[in-house]
Amino acid sequence: MLDGDVEKCIRDLNDAIECGKKWREIYDKHMGIINKHSKNNRKWDFSSNSIFASVEAFVQRCSELIEICEGQLQFALKGKDTQIPKFAGSRSS
Numbered sequence: 001m002l003d004g005d006v007e008k009c010i011r012d013l014n015d016a017i018e019c020g021k022k023w024r025e026i027y028d029k030h031m032g033i034i035n036k037h038s039k040n041n042r043k044w045d046f047s048s049n050s051i052f053a054s055v056e057a058f059v060q061r062c063s064e065l066i067e068i069c070e071g072q073l074q075f076a077l078k079g080k081d082t083q084i085p086k087f088a089g090s091r092s093s
Helices: 006-037 048-075
Strands: none
Touching (some): 006 048
């Protein structure tokens, strides 16, 4: 991720975001199935907000890092195939 390829970094961050979202989706689906088929009114009684607070914070940080990467692509010309121009100094070197 830190090899200098900003576009790959964006792809990796998007993958991490999708994993976090899928994890929550799978949890919600299974919690619904368990609660639907539970006997004796034994249901999952967990606060999913506290369970996923760290995951959601991580997903938010990944989104913020994508914005930084996009800034690198736009303003610092750090794309994979971008050649940064070389400007001569006061000694023309």
